[in-house]
Structures are given as structure tokens and as C-alpha cells.
Amino acid sequence: xxxxxxxxxxxxxxxxxxxxxxxxxxxxxxxxxxxxxxxxxxxxxxxxxxxxxxxxxxxxxxxxxxxxxxxxxxxxxxxxxxxxxxxxxxxxxxxxxxxxxxxxxxxxxxxxxxxxxxxxxxxxxxxxxxxxxxxxxxxxxxxxxxxxxxxxxxxxxxxxxxxxxxxxxxxxxxxxxxxxxxxxxxxxxxxxxxxxxxxxxxxxxxxxxxxxxxxxxxxxxxxxxxxxxxxxxxxxxxxxxxxxxxxxxxxxxxxxxxxxxxxxxxxxxxxxxxxxxxxxxxxxxxxxx
Numbered sequence: 001x002x003x004x005x006x007x008x009x010x011x012x013x014x015x016x017x018x019x020x021x022x023x024x025x026x027x028x029x030x031x032x033x034x035x036x037x038x039x040x041x042x043x044x045x046x047x048x049x050x051x052x053x054x055x056x057x058x059x060x061x062x063x064x065x066x067x068x069x070x071x072x073x074x075x076x077x078x079x080x081x082x083x084x085x086x087x088x089x090x091x092x093x094x095x096x097x098x099x100x101x102x103x104x105x106x107x108x109x110x111x112x113x114x115x116x117x118x119x120x121x122x123x124x125x126x127x128x129x130x131x132x133x134x135x136x137x138x139x140x141x142x143x144x145x146x147x148x149x150x151x152x153x154x155x156x157x158x159x160x161x162x163x164x165x166x167x168x169x170x171x172x173x174x175x176x177x178x179x180x181x182x183x184x185x186x187x188x189x190x191x192x193x194x195x196x197x198x199x200x201x202x203x204x205x206x207x208x209x210x211x212x213x214x215x216x217x218x219x220x221x222x223x224x225x226x227x228x229x230x231x232x233x234x235x236x237x238x239x240x241x242x243x244x245x246x247x248x249x250x251x252x253x254x255x256x257x258x259x260x261x262x263x264x265x266x267x268x269x270x271x272x273x274x275x276x277x278x279x280x281x282x283x284x285x286x287x288x289x
Contacts, residue, residue, distance in 0.1 A: 008145035016060035039116030041185035055089035079242030082149035087204040093197035101190030121171040128164035244280035255288035
């Protein structure tokens with residue numbers, strides 16, 4: 001199973017590389033056209049994509065670092081490196097989001113009089129379409145390998161698609177003697193960048209502090225109760241190591257069982273959870289009832 005998990009991380013690297021290529025291309029196009037067409041919203045969108053390059057590189061490094069085997073200092077392996085990478089990415093995104101938001105609000109207050117060239121709107125629409133397909137690709141991979149880092153990247157991709165749509169709307173509106181709509185759209189872009197960064201930050205810290213989905217725990221408990229010989233579940237906990245899940249469970253069995261029979265039941269519980277829920281490792285403690 002461990003070899004398969006490492007192979008999944010390799011697949012996750014492809015998602016990060018696709019994002020980096022897309023962001024490199026789009027950020028260059030948006031920034032060049034944003035400056036030549038005098039569109040603050042498109043420039044903000046381009047800066048957003050620039051931060052996404054750094055964030056995607058952080059995810060790629062995290063995925064590669066996660067593949068390092070266990071060593072003396074990390075007996076459980078380096079699986080959490082991809083979650084740390086997501087956390088770093090959220091800091092980068094938040095910093096640029098605040099910068100974009102500040103610049104856009106300043107432009108709105110000062111009052112922008114000149115409408116940007118309409119080519120900037122078409123550029124934003126093109127960027128939205130590209131990022132939507134990148135989102136679909138990365139989401140599919142994230143679900144396949146159950147990677148928090150790749151799923152965070154996919155959410156960022158979808159956010160970028162919506163940001164570009166908002167950018168296009170603001171630029172088009174500015175063509176109808178509403179030039180203030182362009183910097184206003186830039187302000188919305190800045191807010192969305194910060195919102196995405198905050199969501200990724202919350203999810204990353206949740207996993208790094210060993211938070212876990214209560215619904216999944218409930219499902220695991222039900223699966224344990226399905227094993228013949230288990231009379232009850234005294235306690236069950238789970239934590240995530242990157243795209244892996246480790247479960248600790250205390251089961252109750254009949255007090256009349258001998259040690260061998262009780263051990264056999266615990267082994268069945270381990271195998272059942274691993275096969276049913278793709279758990280990486282299960283620790284079972286048996287208590288008489």
C-alpha cells in the first residue's frame with residue numbers, strides 16, 4: 001500500500017506542474033495586456049496568477065518532500081509536508097490579495113476616468129476558460145489520490161476562473177462610461193484572493209492540528225461494528241498524514257474469549273477498515289466486556 005501512496009504523490013505532481021504552466025502563461029499575457037490596455041482589474045488578475053505560480057511551486061515541493069521515506073527524525077514519514085505546502089501557499093496568496101485590494105480601493109477613491117481597452121475583457125474571458133479546465137483536471141486527480149494539497153490547488157483554480165469572469169464583467173461595464181467599474185472589479189479580485197487564501201489556511205491548520213471529519217469517524221465506527229465478534233466501540237480517533245489516514249480504535253469483545261481469538265478479531269477490524277475505507281494504518285486495542 002505504501003508504494004501505491006508514493007505513486008499517488010507522483011500523480012499529484014502532474015497536477016501541480018499543469019497549474020504552474022497555465023499560471024506562467026496566463027500571468028504573462030494578463031500583465032502585458034493589462035498594462036498596455038490600461039486595465040487595473042486585468043493587472044490585478046495577472047498578479048493573482050503570479051502568486052498562484054509560487055503557491056503551485058510550494059505544492060509541488062511539498063508533494064516531492066512527502067515522498068521521502070521515514071528516517072530517525074521522522075519515524076512516521078514526511079507525509080504532512082504537502083499540507084505544510086498548502087499552508088505556505090495560503091500565506092503567499094493572502095499577502096498579494098491584500099496588496100491588490102489596497103491598490104484597487106485607492107484607485108476607486110481617487111476616481112478612474114479612462115476605460116480600459118476591450119481586448120482586456122477578452123483576455124480575462126480566455127483566462128477563465130483555461131482555468132476552469134485546469135480546475136476540472138486537478139479536481140479529478142485530487143479525488144483519485146485523496147490529496148489535500150492538490151484539492152487546495154484545484155479550489156484555487158476554480159477561484160481564479162471566477163476572478164477572471166468578474167474581471168471581464170468590470171472591464172465590459174467600464175466601456176459604458178462607468179470607468180470606476182474596472183478598479184472596483186480589481187477590488188473584488190483582491191477580496192476573492194484573500195477569501196481563497198483564508199479557506200486554504202483554515203483547512204491546512206485543521207489537518208496539521210489533527211482535526212478530522214466527524215462524519216468519516218462515524219462511518220469508520222459503523223464499519224468496525226460490522227465485524228463479527230465486536231460488541232462495541234469504546235473509542236475511535238483518526239488523523240491525517242498528507243493523503244493518508246491513521247485510525248486508533250478501542251473495541252469491546254466478550255470477556256470469555258482467549259487472547260488468540262481476541263487478536264483475530266482485532267486483525268479482522270484492521271483489514272476491514274483498510275479495505276473498506278482505504279486507511280493507511282489502523283491501531284486496534286482490545287478490551288473485555
